Amino acid sequence: MQVVIAKSILNKTKRRDPWFLDDYTINPYSGCSFNCLYCYIRGSQYGVNMAEKLSIKSNAVDLLERALALRARRKQYGIIVLSSATDSYLQFEERELLTRKLLEVILHYRFPVHIITKSNLVCRDFDLLKQINAEAILPLDLQDKLTHGAFITFSFSTIDAAIAKIFEPGAPSPELRLEALGKARSEGLCSGVSLMPLLPFISDTGVHLDQMFAAFQSMSANYIFPATLALYGSGPSDNRTLVLRAVEQHYPQLLTKYQRLFGTDGKLPLYYRKAFAEKAKALCLQYGLKDRLF
Ligand code: SF4
Structure with a gap:
């Protein structure tokens, strides 16, 4: 892993994502050794094996100390x-x-x-997250909407270990993530699932979705954010190239469908996305899971 000196560590977002409510973002590392084939940060910058380009921002703590001291003085509280x-x-x-x-x-x-x-290593920091949860100052416009100051979202594209091994080869198994979700909830933390991206005809089938929603419900997840896959680029390390290659190798019967579905703009057709959104909404109702943080 390379060591780099970063210019900044706390990024102010232009607007909040409705699911993640990000006012600020922090990326302590650059690149990602979990190497998901569908990862949208792929492309020429990180290469096919993103672990090879991984770097750590060695001055991140000092940078954050300075940035948050200033933001706190100005009372610019926001979700990081x-x-x-x-x-x-x-x-x-x-x-x-x-x-x-x-x-x-x-x-x-x-x-x-x-x-x-995607990692159960987050359990190590539950002590700090519980303190943040109790002591954090929420941004003014969210104070009457949210009741927590810390949220832990576990990301899944499947709960099937064999499928996960193909599409997210470097990440901890879905089983470990599920256990960590259950642990977070049993320790009183607000925790849920980012179910994205789901893989068409592989992990978004009715049976697979039912199994996943039942598993998340059994772990007492607070919420679930379901979303479909988008594929971009034609370079050797772009997510479109890597996902289509994996489909060709492991699910050859689906290759033509994938090539047709992801057409020219890399997005699933509107009818597919609409049908999926309706199905996801119905499943959230059926399993009693929220599809937003508030
Ligand atoms: S966990 Fe996967 S999707 Fe997320 S940044 Fe890493 S490689 Fe990309």
């Missing part, structure tokens, strides 16, 4: 998402403790936080 373009709990985090140190700074300045991860 970790992370938007990497995973804050990569295998290296166990040794580096960088995300943990960043959470200590976030706790000190009382900012709310939203962790999005």
Whole structure:
């Protein structure tokens, strides 16, 4: 892993995503060793094996200390998402403790936080997350809507270990993520699922969706954000190239369907996205899961 000196660490977003409510984002690492084939940060910058281009931002804690001191003085409280373009709990985090140190700074300045991860390593930091949850100052416009200051969202494209091994080869297994979700909930943390991206005809079938919603419900998930897949680019490390190659290898009967579905703009056709949104809404109602944080 390379060591880099970053110019900044706290990014102010232009507008909040309705699911993740990100006012700020932090990416302690650059690149991602979980190597999901469908990852949208892929492309020429990181290559086919993103673990090879991974770097750690060695001055991240100092940068965050300065940035949050200023934002807190100006009372510019907002939800900080970790992370938007990497995973804050990569295998290296166990040794580096960088995300943990960043959470200590976030706790000190009382900012709310939203962790999005595919790793059960986040359980290590539940002590800090519980303190942030209790002490964070929510942004004014969310104070009457949210009752927590910390959110932990586990990201899944499937709960089937064999499918996960193909499409997210470097990530902890879905089983470990499910266990971590259950642990977060049993420790009183607000925790749910980012079910994105679902893989057409592979993990978005009626049977697969039912199994997933039942599993998340059994872990007492607070919410679920379901979304479809988008594929871009034609370079050797673009997500479109890698996903289509995996489909060709492991699901050859689906290749023509995928090529037709993802047409020219890389998005699923509107009728498909609409039908999926309706199905997801019905499943949220059926399993008693919210599809938003509030
Ligand atoms: S965990 Fe997220 S950032 Fe990392 S490769 Fe997968 S989709 Fe990309």
